[in-house]
Amino acid sequence: MAKSRFKSEEPPELDLLPIMNLFSILIPFLITIASFQKLGIVEVNLPERSDMVMGEDNPEPDEQALNLTVAITDSYLQIVARGGMLPKIFYKEMWTFRCKSDGDTITYDPYDLVDRGGSQIPKCRDGSETDKYEIDVIHLWTLERTSEEDAGTILTSLYSDTDSAYLDDNQEFVPNKQGIQVGSRLSTLAEGSRREIKPDVFNKMTVRPRSAYDELAKTLAQIHNRFIDAPDADNIIVLADDHAAFDKIIGVMDRARDAGFYKISLAKLGG
Amino acid sequence: MSRRGRDLPSVGGGLNITSMMDMFTIVLVFLFKQVDSEGNLLTSADNLVLPLSTSLKTPKEVNLSVVVDAEHVLIDNEKIEETEVVTKQDSLLVGKMVPVLEEKREIEKKAALAKGEDAEEAGSIIVQLDKNMAYDVMYKVMATCGWSGYTNISFAVIMINAE
Structure with missing residues (x-):
């Protein structure tokens, strides 16, 4: 009797096994259905079906309209506004692949290889070749070209550790660390970002080839500020040639939206 | 012991x-x-990589989705056409997509009518393209969607600065 009373007073051990079973099934299941990348959407405007048929009664061109267009080709970006063309932003396209075998990255200029008359695509260390659909990042390195024949020199720019290019007081890109020190005042492409450079920020600065996207973002922001009163101040048309990668279109659309042109239409470059 | x-x-x-x-x-x-x-309104297709974007928009409702990967064009996970064929064709419209899309649009219109909504409201569609897809294919798919009554076209992207 005494023994049994003693037993009943002992806290009973919970049998956790069924719960463990449940958990070990639930957790893998939830991991498989949970996606850790947040998906969003980019909206584009498309003319209605009736507008798609080119009529003869084209409306008179509006003198006040901005008619902003960005054309993407394989070697330059061109901004056209009010019928006038801005200087082309020349760039050199660089493809970066990430090898599946060792996670190593390979960067090369695709047009260089074609020009050399072969398809000597660099291979991964384990010998596997890279496929067009495995491009990890497409870099656009801004080139400065003095004439049509000039192959161009790659422009560099000072970047922060969060990948934003620095601008000086004249709204020009900072090409290198020369003249920049702790305490200098620099801004980035974001509005109202001018501030003093702290030592830790200074140490993380890197000099890299300037991205043509940044060049585009800067010009578009200036256009948006200047023509804020235009009736179509929020509209932009993105033109691209047939081979432009979707990634580049999205990149250009992002810069346009960040600059304030959020009504984006797409059109095709003839030829 | x-x-x-x-x-x-x-x-x-x-x-x-x-x-x-x-x-x-x-x-x-x-x-x-x-x-x-x-919310899982939008699920990424398996064999493609979506581009990164700074866009902060998320889909508000479940839309019809068109997926274009390296091999196929899929509407609602059904293979419709090969991407290779779309690349090579001269016509702006992808022939095999039109009847499928028009049929889906009709069903949507009937459903909208049954709910007492405006049936003529533009159809919404989300296009998922591989980030290395050529613009040519993207434009043809877009034109086809627009032709078939889906004029609210959005492209799926991976948000970089998602909270």
Whole structure:
């Protein structure tokens, strides 16, 4: 009797096994259905079906309209506004692949290889070749070209550790660390970002080839500020040639939206 | 010696899984939250990589989705056409997509009418393209969607600065 009373007073051990079973099934299941990348959407405007048929009664061109267009080709970006063309932003396209075998990255200029008359695509260390659909990042390195024949020199720019290019007081890109020190005042492409450079920020600065996207973002922001009163101040048309990668279109659309042109239409470059 | 030998099993017996339970509970709560906040209105297709974007827009409702990967064009996970064919054709419209899209649009219109909504409201569609897809294919797919009555076209992207 005494023994049994003693037993009943002992806290009973919970049998956790069924719960463990449940958990070990639930957790893998939830991991498989949970996606850790947040998906969003980019909206584009498309003319209605009736507008798609080119009529003869084209409306008179509006003198006040901005008619902003960005054309993407394989070697330059061109901004056209009010019928006038801005200087082309020349760039050199660089493809970066990430090898599946060792996670190593390979960067090369695709047009260089074609020009050399072969398809000597660099291979991964384990010998596997890279496929067009495995491009990890497409870099656009801004080139400065003095004439049509000039192959161009790659422009560099000072970047922060969060990948934003620095601008000086004249709204020009900072090409290198020369003249920049702790305490200098620099801004980035974001509005109202001018501030003093702290030592830790200074140490993380890197000099890299300037991205043509940044060049585009800067010009578009200036256009948006200047023509804020235009009736179509929020509209932009993105033109691209047939081979432009979707990634580049999205990149250009992002810069346009960040600059304030959020009504984006797409059109095709003839030829 | 013999006593110690007898004791050992009772000491080592009964695995202490309390701390493991704690961990599992936390992981479980985290995962539930993750799945819940997602809403899963848009699920990424398997064999393609979506581009990164600074866009902050998320889909508001479930839309018809067109997926274009390296091999196929899919509407609602059904293979419709090969991407290769779309690349090579001269016509702006992808012939095999039109009847499928028009049929889906008709069903949507009927459903909208049954709910008492405006049936002529432009259809919405989300296009998922591989980030290295050529613009040519993208434009043809877009034109086809527009032609078939889906004029609210959005492209799926991975948000870089998602909170």
